[in-house]
Structure formats: C-alpha cells, structure tokens
Amino acid sequence: xxxLHPERLQVVALTANRNVDLLEEQVRKYRPQFVxxxxxxxxxxxxxxxxxxxxxxxxGPDCMLEAAVHPxxxxxxxxxxGSAGLPPSLAALGAGKRLxxxxxxxxxxxxxxxxxALEQGGELxxxxxxxxxxxxxxxxxxAGEVEKIILTASGGxxxxxxxxxxxxxxxxxxxxxxxxxxxxxxxxxxxxxxxKGLEVIEAHYLFGxxxxxxxxxxxxxxxxxxxxxxxxxxxxxxxxxxxxxxxIALALSYPERWGPPFKKTDLASLGSLDFDEVDPDTxxxxxxxxxxxxxxxxxxxxxxxxxxxxxxxxxxxxIDFLGIERVVEIxxxxxxxxxxxxxxxxxxxxxxARSTAEDSLRKVG
Ligand code: MG
Numbered sequence: 001x002x003x004l005h006p007e008r009l010q011v012v013a014l015t016a017n018r019n020v021d022l023l024e025e026q027v028r029k030y031r032p033q034f035v036x037x038x039x040x041x042x043x044x045x046x047x048x049x050x051x052x053x054x055x056x057x058x059x060g061p062d063c064m065l066e067a068a069v070h071p072x073x074x075x076x077x078x079x080x081x082g083s084a085g086l087p088p089s090l091a092a093l094g095a096g097k098r099l100x101x102x103x104x105x106x107x108x109x110x111x112x113x114x115x116x117a118l119e120q121g122g123e124l125x126x127x128x129x130x131x132x133x134x135x136x137x138x139x140x141x142x143a144g145e146v147e148k149i150i151l152t153a154s155g156g157x158x159x160x161x162x163x164x165x166x167x168x169x170x171x172x173x174x175x176x177x178x179x180x181x182x183x184x185x186x187x188x189x190x191x192x193x194x195x196k197g198l199e200v201i202e203a204h205y206l207f208g209x210x211x212x213x214x215x216x217x218x219x220x221x222x223x224x225x226x227x228x229x230x231x232x233x234x235x236x237x238x239x240x241x242x243x244x245x246x247x248i249a250l251a252l253s254y255p256e257r258w259g260p261p262f263k264k265t266d267l268a269s270l271g272s273l274d275f276d277e278v279d280p281d282t283x284x285x286x287x288x289x290x291x292x293x294x295x296x297x298x299x300x301x302x303x304x305x306x307x308x309x310x311x312x313x314x315x316x317x318x319i320d321f322l323g324i325e326r327v328v329e330i331x332x333x334x335x336x337x338x339x340x341x342x343x344x345x346x347x348x349x350x351x352x353a354r355s356t357a358e359d360s361l362r363k364v365g
Contacts, residue, residue, distance in 0.1 A: 001249045013067040018042040024049055036063025064088040069095040081185050083109035093122030100251035102127035104202045109301040111205030112340040125251040130199055132247030133225035133238035148229040149209050151199055152219040154179045156190040163282050169321045179222035179242050188311045192324050197289020201300050211293050218276040240265050284325045298338045298349040305353035306331035313361050323364040330360040
C-alpha cells in the first residue's frame with residue numbers, strides 16, 4: 001500500500017520479531033527513522049547490517065512501544081501476532097495516534113482497556129478484514145439502528161468435515177488455507193474456527209454489539225467480508241477479492257478512498273457466492289469463544305492465552321488437532337472470574353492461563 005502511494009505515505013518506524021532479512025529489505029526500500037527487533041540477537045545483526053545508515057535500531061519487546069509512540073508518526077499499523085500486541089495498541093492510543101488494528105488479540109485480551117484508552121484520545125480503525133468490512137458498512141449509519149453483525153467465515157481447510165474426520169488431520173493439512181495467505185498461528189486458528197471466535201469478541205468490543213446479536217455464517221469464497229443487518233431488515237455487505245491490502249488501505253486513507261490496491265473484483269467471473277451454517281458440533285472453539293465473551297472480565301484473555309499454548313503444541317506435534325479445543329476448554333473450566341481493570345491484571349491472567357494450559361497438555365496428549 002505504501003509503495004502505491006509514496007506521495008501520501010511515509011514509513012517512520014518498522015518493527016519485527018526476528019526476521020532480519022525481510023525487515024532489512026523493507027528498511028532499505030522505505031528508509032524509516034526507527035527500526036526495532038524483539039529478538040536481541042536479531043537486533044545486533046541488524047545493527048551490523050545497517051552500520052553507516054542514519055537509522056536508530058532498538059531491541060527487545062519495548063521496541064514496539066517506542067515505535068508506537070514515535071513523535072513523527074500519525075498512524076500505527078499493529079499487525080503483531082498474539083496478545084503481545086496489546087501494550088503497543090494502548091501506547092499508540094495514549095500518544096493520540098490513529099491505531100490501524102490488525103492485532104485482534106488487543107481486543108480479545110484487553111478490549112475494555114483499549115476502549116478506556118480510546119475515551120482519552122486517539123482513533124481506532126479495524127484492519128481485520130471482517131471488521132474493516134463492518135466499519136465500512138457502518139459509515140454514515142447510527143449505531144442504534146444496527147440489529148445484527150454477521151461475520152463471514154471461509155470455514156478454513158476443514159469446511160464440511162465431520163468431527164471424526166478432524167481427529168487425524170496433520171499440521172500440513174491444517175496450514176493449507178483455501179483462500180487467505182496468512183501466518184502459521186492465524187491459519188491454524190482459521191482451521192479450528194477459533195479465529196472466528198476471537199473475531200466475535202473483537203466485534204463485540206469494537207462495535208458495542210451484544211454477543212446475542214453477533215452471528216457467524218460460512219462463506220467459502222471469502223468475497224463477502226462481513227455484513228450488518230439493520231432494524232428494518234436491510235443488510236449491507238462489503239465485497240472484494242480476498243486481499244489484505246484493501247482493509248489496510250482503508251485504515252490508512254480513511255475518511256478518503258484512494259485508488260484500488262489490486263485488480264478490481266469482477267462479479268461475473270466469480271460466478272456464485274455460497275452461504276451456509278457453521279457446524280457448531282464440529283468446530284467447538286467457536287462456542288468456547290462465545291462462552292468466554294459472555295462471561296466477560298478476563299475470560300477472553302484466558303481463552304486467547306490457552307489457545308496460543310495449544311496451537312504452539314499442535315504445531316510442534318505434541319497434541320492432535322482436536323486437542324486444541326480440549327486444552328482451551330480445560331483452562332476455561334478452571335478460570336475463576338476476575339475483572340479486566342489493568343494491563344497487569346491481563347498479564348497475570350494470561351500467565352495463569354498459559355501455565356494451566358501447559359499442565360493440561362499432558363492430559364490431552
Ligand atoms: Mg479476519
């Protein structure tokens with residue numbers, strides 16, 4: 001998106017976890033003032049590679065906070081994976097920035113804190129494609145006229161499968177997403193439908209809609225990115241080919257619209273669009289997410305942290321695919337309700353959830 005609009009956008013800061021090669025390529029192309037790597041070794045390597053250039057290189061998790069409040073920036077695009085994205089989200093809003101939010105875990109782990117920060121300043125535009133679509137559908141509409149939010153789900157690689165068929169699936173099968181090209185963690189979350197569950201929670205906080213009025217519908221083509229139903233029964237949807245450059249561009253350009261970031265959607269060549277019910281008995285993670293959401297407080301932070309542990313264990317081969325939902329359920333069953341009143345409380349609940357989930361891994365096998 002930045003490459004398409006060099007006269008409008010300038011990259012001020014870039015951070016990564018440890019991917020020095022890709023970050024270096026981006027740094028040489030976009031020449032930011034600030035570069036951060038969470039990995040200390042990776043940061044040392046980056047310093048060697050960028051020696052002689054006038055670019056500040058920072059290290060450790062705090063580099064994300066420094067980038068989020070950089071005085072030269074106006075917009076912070078947060079695409080961190082996992083709840084490690086929450087502190088930079090809060091920092092960006094605290095510094096009065098526009099937060100272009102792709103990190104759904106900011107809302108899942110700390111939704112109430114993000115909303116509190118937003119009351120003080122800053123602005124939030126969702127980048128998650130479904131929420132970007134809802135944001136688009138709500139432009140010029142009154143919140144009180146919304147009846148329902150309908151999130152579309154591609155269904156992932158296991159759409160239409162039975163529970164029995166899911167029990168033996170491999171990591172490779174789970175990583176083969178039919179429509180979206182994404183990182184490993186979110187691709188597994190798409191296969192279990194936990195990604196949709198996290199998005200239900202994200203939608204609840206972003207748009208202030210009760211869980212009873214948020215629905216999920218399967219839509220294998222991933223062209224309708226989500227819908228809003230209004231009080232009078234009309235529905236609005238946002239459609240495009242599945243490509244993250246569009247929600248990113250809207251979050252950067254809003255309230256303007258710039259030229260299309262990729263080829264336009266040709267309806268005739270798409271042919272038909274299908275919609276179907278999501279099978280709640282096969283994909284139990286979705287139901288677990290609703291349960292945590294309705295419980296409120298820190299239950300959603302616990303759900304997310306347990307899921308992070310379970311997905312990592314599945315990717316390492318230490319539990320099977322259906323073990324992911326069992327780890328999450330066991331952890332939620334053990335959780336005692338607590339309120340989401342500070343970042344410290346969120347971090348303590350996550351730490352508890354991680355160790356509880358780790359304990360349950362052996363049981364689940
Ligand atoms: Mg999404």
